[in-house]
Every structure is written in structure tokens, then in C-alpha cells.
Amino acid sequence: ILNVEQSPQSLHVQEGDSTNFTCSFPSSNFYALHWYRWETAKSPEALFVMTLNGDEKKKGRISATLNTKEGYSYLYIKGSQPEDSATYLCAFIPGGGADGLTFGKGTHLIIQP
Amino acid sequence: ETGVTQSPTHLIKTRGQQVTLRCSSQSGHNTVSWYQQALGQGPQFIFQYYREEENGRGNFPPRFSGLQFPNYSSELNVNALELDDSALYLCASSLGRESSYNSPLHFGNGTRLTVT
Numbered sequence: 001i002l003n004v005e006q007s008p009q010s011l012h013v014q015e016g017d018s019t020n021f022t023c024s025f026p027s028s029n030f031y032a033l034h035w036y037r038w039e040t041a042k043s044p045e046a047l048f049v050m051t052l053n054g055d056e057k058k059k060g061r062i063s064a065t066l067n068t069k070e071g072y073s074y075l076y077i078k079g080s081q082p083e084d085s086a087t088y089l090c091a092f093i094p095g096g097g098a099d100g101l102t103f104g105k106g107t108h109l110i111i112q113p
Numbered sequence: 114e115t116g117v118t119q120s121p122t123h124l125i126k127t128r129g130q131q132v133t134l135r136c137s138s139q140s141g142h143n144t145v146s147w148y149q150q151a152l153g154q155g156p157q158f159i160f161q162y163y164r165e166e167e168n169g170r171g172n173f174p175p176r177f178s179g180l181q182f183p184n185y186s187s188e189l190n191v192n193a194l195e196l197d198d199s200a201l202y203l204c205a206s207s208l209g210r211e212s213s214y215n216s217p218l219h220f221g222n223g224t225r226l227t228v229t
Contacts, residue, residue: 046218
């Protein structure tokens with residue numbers, strides 16, 4: 001059974017502050033890592049797909065890094081805005097890819113004005 | 114571009130009954146996967162279909178079955194419903210069997226199933 005851990009479970013951040021959270025996954029047999037943002041009453045929306053050790057991806061104020069050797073990825077949000085409030089999910093895909101995505105439980109982010 | 118749509122949005126069933134959930138893929142996508150999200154958990158992979166054939170399955174019993182149609186829409190069927198089947202069921206589409214793992218999934222809004 002694959003174990004994908006996300007921390008913290010929830011996070012309250014003041015508007016304008018920067019924040020980051022972690023996704024830990026098995027370091028062996030890595031294929032890809034996905035990040036999704038899931039706002040209330042909407043569908044999960046893809047942020048990043050990361051496949052190479054050392055990958056860094058950026059989308060506006062959000063960026064992510066990947067370390068496949070030690071089995072972690074960080075998601076960073078710079079200058080948080082109220083619209084960043086959402087649950088952020090990471091999902092690990094092992095080599096072969098036949099078993100679908102294994103998701104963590106998510107980090108629930110609340111931006112306080 | 115039409116996104117992923119799921120129906121119904123909410124459903125209440127009794128233990129022992131059968132249920133069918135439906136999903137229309139995003140235009141141009143030929144791969145569809147289903148996920149179950151129980152309360153307090155991350156989404157769990159049920160199975161994936163590529164060009165009408167199942168090509169991956171998670172740790173779910175055989176009473177969870179699916180279909181994909183020639184237009185790439187899909188159904189999830191659950192027989193002999195149990196209380197623990199109460200969850201949000203998400204459908205996601207992508208393009209290509211292998212590339213679905215290094216290209217993002219496009220999710221629907223989900224179907225909330227309650228089993229009483």
C-alpha cells in the first residue's frame with residue numbers, strides 16, 4: 001500500500017503572507033507527482049505535473065519543487081490572496097502507472113483577510 | 114471545449130440496492146478514471162478505462178464495475194450497496210493511456226452518494 005502524506009492538514013494564513021506545505025511519497029519507483037487545487041463546490045483543478053528530480057514549476061504566485069530521491073515535494077504560495085483558499089492535494093504515481101493516482105488527504109488552506 | 118460532467122449530483126440509496134453513476138469526458142479525451150472520496154480521506158482510485166477497456170484497477174471489490182462507451186463517456190456501477198460506500202465519487206478524463214500519468218486529470222464536480 002502506497003503512503004502519501006501531506007502536512008499540515010490545515011493552515012490559516014494572513015492575506016499577503018507567503019506559505020508552503022509538504023507532500024511526502026515513496027522515494028522508490030517514482031513515475032510522476034501531481035498537484036491539484038480543490039475549491040469548495042468546484043472540481044479539483046490541476047496545478048502541476050512533475051516528473052523529474054529537481055523539477056521546479058511555477059504558475060503565477062504558486063510554485064512547486066520536487067525531490068524524488070528523498071520523496072518529497074513542496075508547494076509554495078507567495079503573497080496569499082483570499083481566492084487561494086482551497087484544499088491542495090498531491091498525488092503520486094509509481095512506475096508502470098497502472099494503479100492510478102494515490103492521493104494524500106490534502107492541506108486545507110484558509111486565507112484570512 | 115466541454116468539461117467533464119457527472120450525473121446525478123446527489124443520490125440517496127438504501128443498503129443492498131444498486132446504483133449507476135454517469136460521466137461525460139472532456140471533449141477529445143479517451144481515458145476516464147473513477148475515484149472515491151470518503152469523508153476525511155483523499156480520493157482513492159477505483160479503476161480506469163481506455164478505449165472501452167479497463168486498464169487499471171484499485172483495491173475495490175468486484176461489485177464496483179464500470180463501462181466506457183464509444184463516445185468515451187463512462188458509467189460506474191455499484192451493486193449490493195453498503196453503508197461504507199457513502200462518499201463523493203469523482204470522474205476524471207485525460208488523453209492517452211500512458212500519458213494520463215504525466216498529463217493532468219480533468220475532474221468533474223462529483224456525485225455525492227449517501228447509503229442509508
